[in-house]
Amino acid sequence: MPKRPLYEQVDEVVQAMLVSLQPRPEKAPHRDVAPLAAIARELRDLPREEFRATLKSNLQRRASMSTNEGAESSAVAAAKAVHYMRPGFTSITPYIIVNGAAEFIEFLKNAFAGTERLRVPMPDGKLMHAEVAVGNGMIETGDANEQIPPAATDIHLYVKDADATFDRALEAGATSIYRPTDDHPSGDRWGALKDRFGNNWYIATPKGWTPGPEGLRSVQPYLHLREAHNMIPFMEAAFAAEDVGTHKSPEGRVLHSTMRIGNATLEIDEAHGQYQPKPCHLHVYVPDADAMYAQALKAGAVSIEPPTDKPYGDRSAAVKDPFGNTWYLNTFLGK
Amino acid sequence: MKATGRPGRKTASPKSTPLQKAGANAPAEERLLVEAAQSDPARFDALYELHFERVYGFIAGRVHDRASAEDLTSEVFYKALANLKSYEWRGVPFAAWLLRIAANAVIDRSQRAFREQPMAEDPPDPGVHLDIRAIEYRARLFRLVGQLPETQRRVVHERFVDQRSIRETAQRLGKSEGAIKQLQLRALERLRAQMEGRHA
DSSP states (O other), X not given: XXXXXXXHHHHHHHHHHHTTXXXXXXXXXXXXHHHHHHHHHHHTTOXXXXXXXXXXXXXXXXXXXXXXXXXXXXXXXXXXXXXXXXXXXXXXXXXXXXXXXXXXXXXXXXHHOOEEEEEEXXXXXXXXXXXXXXXXXXXXXXXXXXXXXXXXXXXXXXXXXXXXXXXXHHHTTOEEEEEEETTOTTSSEEEEEEOTTSOXXXXXXXXXXXXXXXXXXXXXXXXXXXXXXXXXXXXXXXHOOEEEEEEEOTTSOEEEEEEEXXXXXXXXXXXXXXXXXXXXXXXXXXXXHHHHHHHHHHTTOEEEEEEEEOTTSEEEEEEEOTTSOXXXXXXXXXX | OOGGGXXXXXXXXXXXXXXXXXXXXXXXHHHHHHHHHHHXXXXXXXXXXXXXXXXXXXXXXXXXXXXXXXXXXXXXXXXXXXXXXXXXXXXXXXXXXXXXXXXXXHHHHHHHHHHHSOOSSSOOOOOEEOOHHHHHHHHHHHHHHTXXXXXXXXXXXXXXXXXXXXXXXXXXHTOOHHHHHHHXXXXXXXXXXXXXXXXX
């Protein structure tokens, strides 16, 4: 059979692609067809020139008349307070800064069946930001740098089967502090382990108790604090948190406390033994970031960044609490 | 609280990176463009010209239909323009900032679609992974199409953007079908050569 010219062979491949069929395999494909097909495949997403030009001129028009954008978007945020949380997030999300964020994500996947939702790398390969869904909660992470050092966080993780998760975490490289037991004071089946990034994980399967109408949140930051009893009134005043349940020793030491903000909780206790304070980063969705920021400063928090509209669709402020934890107070602006 | 809002990220390494190569010639130049646009939004043009292919190419690769890709690309640039003042130069390339907005736009769209038409028990998880090399490859390819000889460029647009048949394209350009196939081949070969750093 006479060999067909290259332009015919290439057009056959292109035509097949354009009607969404797989290119038919050639019996004796010309050595140049495959790389040309690869170029053709990319060109299917080539933008329309008219669209490129129209968007440019629309942006120019917008640029010439946009002076009050900031004020407008704040008003929009207030009007949409009901939808103040980014979809997929709860009210409280730990933001764990590590050396080796990519490896940390692998650990979350392997140990806790985490699902990577977003990864934004830097040009040098380090991660600027990433989001991993774990159970019905979220963990955010990013690589440390000179100005933001690693900040490990202790997490109380609710799972269906504490023993199975515990074993999987060990296989993924975690080390045991103690295996799941029924003797934990919480009444839950509860074990503890630590990962190589310095985070402790308290793996628990609940036995009946639920902290709120929405049920248990899978991911709950657990803060070991010095003078932990001072955190309760601070969180109430600064973040309109609610004390869901606090157990104190006769001397007034916080043995355990659950604090709720919005639809999520975090836990605190008095630092003891190997469970020492780890100033961490917490991402909190609130209905009105501006109001919450002002309230937090009044309660004694220190400003890191006043509220600003972020390009990813949140209005965000940052404050530090008296214990050294960073709180990002965000309102999802929605669309 | 996302990275763009966190104080100081590590400055970019002095070696040129894919984002820098395909963006402004150097971080310093890009920084000047951003600062110019921050003080005068009318100068956002220059940033749009530099980054359009990157943003569109990334989004088109995620959503796979042209109308959605155009909607989301518009959304990203409008957001970027509206929030330009919040971008701070801390060694994070402007392209990374834009792509972050784009990635969130893709995720939000997917979540919205689920809310409006929940067919499954769990919302879809787009699992956006920004593959910088792939994004840069596409952006460069798309820009090179604009530099093709006029007839080749028209053939590429007729075939790949408008998805016209060889016959229609031939009629519109007043050429034979064989000539259109030849032009299509030459355009692809030239693009391939340029992408590989060879002279066409």
